[in-house]
Amino acid sequence: MTTDMDQCKTLLQNAVRECKSEWIALSGGLDSSILAHLRKDQKSQAITIITKDFLGTDLTFAQIIAKHTGIHLSLTQVTMEEILDSINETIKILGNFNDIEIRNSIVPYNYLNTLKNKGVDSVITGDGADEVFAGYNFLLKKSDNELDEELKRIKKIMHFPSRDIAKSLNMKIETPFLNEDVIKFSDSIPVSKKINVKEGKKFGKWILRESFERDLPNNIIWREKSPMQDGSGTNNLTYLFNTIITDEIFLQKRTKILEEDEVYIRTKESLHYYECFRKLNSLKKSNSDNKCPDCNYEINANSRFCRMCGKFPIN
Secondary structure (H helix, E strand, O other): OOOHHHHHHHHHHHHHHOOOOOEEEOOOOHHHHHHHHHOOOOOOEEEEEEEOOOOOOHHHHHHHHHHHHOOEEEEEEEOHHHHHHHHHHHHHHHOOOOHHHHHHHHHHHHHHHHHHHOOOOEEEOOOOHHHHHOOOHHHHHOOHHHHHHHHHHHHHHOOOHHHHHHHHOOOEEEOHHHOHHHHHHHHHOOHHHOOEEEOOEEEOOHHHHHHOOOOOOHHHHOOOOOOHHHHHOHHHHHHHHHHHOOHHHHHHHHHHHHHHHOOOOOOHHHHHHHHHHHHHOOOOOOOOOOEOOOOOOEOOOOOOOOOOOOOOOOO
């Protein structure tokens, strides 16, 4: 009798088999580690991005998976100067100053740009696993009914900046977790197969952990969800901008922007991103009733945050 675990593995194997790229964006998290395992017999290579000046958590885990699967790991350390350049390029591509999105998106910008310079035109990523299999930490607090509704909402609005970045670089992102059959499978399994408890602790993506528990190291299978910004070290940008922008300058600029542009700047990091954004873009204020109170940008119907400035939650 075929179990949910068997079906999960088979569908993901099929989805990965359809991928043409020889490269995997490897963070050492659960999703990319599963992809590395499924590609280990196909002479695949992996790329991991780490900030040179900040401590990230991905390095050790990516090295563990590369050794475990026998996949060659290309480790790219980016300097502070490269990070600041990446911020400008990422803002130019995405057309927003959303601090969380920018902070996360400079990671795919860097691995995509690095691969492009190697003559590579595509890469396999773990995009979609958190949306499809309930991987985000905030979902762990939901009741079963709430979780089911929340996942339906997320699937309606899910958006992956890595795709926009890849397109701008004439590259392609391949996303096995967003395969149509994989999504249908996820829709068919109960909530208990998405979130469950091990040793008193809740974990998302339960079916993925369960299905590949015998194939991957225990510290990978039960690794907690870590945002891309934490893994690469780009979360330290918040501290950097808090250090280099004085309180006086921040207050002066925030006041001027609010008066002239009617945009409320919440943090020093957001101020830097906004200034980069305004060098490239004019403001587009919405006439919709459903708009962000901080930047006047239109909010999508099922969204609870502003894609332009990152305000969350939108009341």
